[in-house]
Amino acid sequence: MNQTVCAYCGVGCKFEISNGKLKGVKSYPVNKGLSCAKGMSQIKSIFTNRLLMPQIRSNIKDEFGATNYDHAIKTIAKKIKNTHPQKTAFYLSGQMLNEDYYIANKLAKGFIGTPHCDTNSRTCMASAVVGYKKSFGVDYVPVRIEDIEHANLMIIIGANPAEAHVVLFNKIKKAQKQGMKVIVIDPRETMTAKIADLYLPLRAGSDIDLLNLLCKKLIHNGNIDNDFILKHSNGFNEYKNSLMLLDDNKLLESTGLSQKQFDMFLKLWIKNKNIITAWTMGLNQSVQGVDKNLAVNNLHIITGQINKQGSGPFSLTGQPNAMGGREVGGLSTTLAVHLDYSKENCQKVSKFWNTDKLPSKQGLTAFEMIEAADKGELDVLIICHTDPVYHLPNRHFVETAFKKIALVVEINAYEQSETSKYTHIRIPAVPFGQKEGTQTNLDRTVSRVENFHSKDGLLQDWEIFAKLGRALGYKKAFDFADTKAVFDEYKAMTRLSKNGHLDIYKADYNNLKSKPFVWGKELYKNNRFFTQNKKANLFFIRNKNLSEQPNEKYPFILLTGRTRDQWHTGSKTAQVDTLLHHKPIEFVEMNSADALELDINENDTVWAISKRGKLKVQVIFANINRKTIFIPVSHKEINYLTDDKLDPLSKEPDYNHSGVRIEKIV
Ligand SMILES: Nc1nc2c(c(=O)[nH]1)N[C@H]1C(S)=C(S)[C@@H](COP(=O)(O)OP(=O)(O)OC[C@H]3O[C@@H](n4cnc5c(=O)[nH]c(N)nc54)[C@H](O)[C@@H]3O)O[C@H]1N2
């Protein structure tokens, strides 16, 4: 019987297909038979709303005309050949399979010779990547899903797994029944917060203050692991000395929490033996995203809550293969297989790919590409499996910049992307159900994705990139018999990673069907980290309040995020009737006291307005902090409002903290 892995969230549930329905696979260790409504609904979206024909136009004001793969690819190849490599960019996606990602990265960096090959994971996980690398020396999530069964306390900060990682949430609830305590830290009382043993409605953007206060108290009270600190960490004294200078009252005041709430938090930490802290976009998507990650890592280092069963800093990956993309090297800040740009790494990779085209320095990140386009520095942009006009911040600016790119190519399986309005060539790809390969879930489990329908004459993403590679003259480098051949080349390449830590080379494509492979199982054995002296790094950080601050004109802070049954733009989920009942697509959560002051009732349609743009939303009353609102990303126009500040290191956007006002429509 055919089995495959879900194409939505990073949990990576395995399904079997029986009688035309998807069903969770009981024997699969990740989901053990569980699945969610959105995941199961995918069977209905395979053939709905599909892009089936290559399309072309020379001007975005014109209608598209039908074309074929050969002509579309030849046109793109011709343009790339006549363009300086630095003016060509690729924008990929954490929803691509490893093989699709590998070929796109190989083509962009290895043969076209552009370093500008980034992915939408930049908007998602980049802060976690930089945080892990700074603290532990390598991009490695040191917690597995099964650790939850062994934890005594789970802190969920800036994440809403009840809606975003449903099956993981079920596991959390199950562990809670067995005695694990749950703390949820979020400015909104989310579906996740509703089950918490302790819910802390902290003020948006104050997480660093809260975590610094906790660390300060733990050090002060002696609730730290001195042995671990001494043997396995760097920089404790500097860290501690700086931390001790912070004012407790100011830290607490910044969080908006009461002394009693904080004391309960501290008490729960001290009382529990094994602790996991899990986070997602509430920390990552911030102008201080890396610092917020470091704040969590610091906490786990000083308490030795890492590298032991049931503990650790657990960044929850959002997209199904964002982890795989990081491994392959899809971020423009890495080259390939966890190798950063350096002379030595470039030589290794050039030799492996047998090319002399490799760029020597890292390239533009997602939003930087838009800034470059705006300055007229980008002539070709190839987009695959993502919708940047929808998802990048400050959309009016993004749209203006897109209009300045001579050739925008979009590879998509479905119709109605926002980006297609700015596209010259659209190329259809086969989606989940028709494509095959491998993907890596949020806890480093590599699994086989199988197809259960034929491709009906269409191509899978990697086949499109390989065809383009051949059209550019690189026949040998892009001559692959099948997806397995791509995987085999990729896995061989993982041997180049630092001491072979990314040990995917041990996996076997065929065996992955029945048995998933977990990479890096031995990585932090004996608490040896991947930094120069094998110790974890502590960094003193402070909250610099760099996000847009509310003011008289824009008194609210806008938070944005997920609802359970919709997947981003909804090119698949919004087509399935049964998924439209859970929550509306375009709403705003408001505190009823704020609404009352503005004479707004529940269900009223209002304007949400920021410095950058405005949109219409329907009001829902919710238990959310005063002067804070939430609009889901299922509202396709969400990013007309959002701020385009970026974290200086990870370049991840500050999606969660834009200043807005609400106006009643009369
Ligand atoms: N149903 C569904 N599931 C999905 C997705 C989807 O589109 N739909 N997308 C997937 C992807 S790509 C991702 S990245 C993940 C995202 O997974 P999550 O990050 O868990 O989902 P979000 O809804 O973005 O939740 C972020 C939470 O952070 C809170 N928050 C905002 N600002 C702050 C802050 O300053 N401090 C704290 N402590 N909290 C804050 C928000 O109120 C929100 O509850 O979901 C994945 N799963």
Ligand SMILES: Nc1nc2c(c(=O)[nH]1)N[C@H]1C(S)=C(S)[C@@H](COP(=O)(O)OP(=O)(O)OC[C@H]3O[C@@H](n4cnc5c(=O)[nH]c(N)nc54)[C@H](O)[C@@H]3O)O[C@H]1N2
């Ligand atoms: N305001 C705000 N903005 C955000 C976020 C936020 O929290 N707030 N979150 C950010 C994050 S974390 C993320 S991950 C992004 C997500 O943003 P996007 O990646 O833009 O959103 P999706 O709708 O998932 O886009 C996936 C696209 O791939 C297409 N597709 C589906 N299957 C296939 C296939 O097999 N092949 C190809 N080629 N295409 C396919 C779909 O039709 C769709 O157009 O949004 C980011 N933007």
Ligand code: SF4
């Ligand atoms: S929890 Fe995530 S991986 Fe599992 S079925 Fe739902 S969307 Fe798919």
Ligand SMILES: [Mo]
């Ligand atoms: Mo994401």
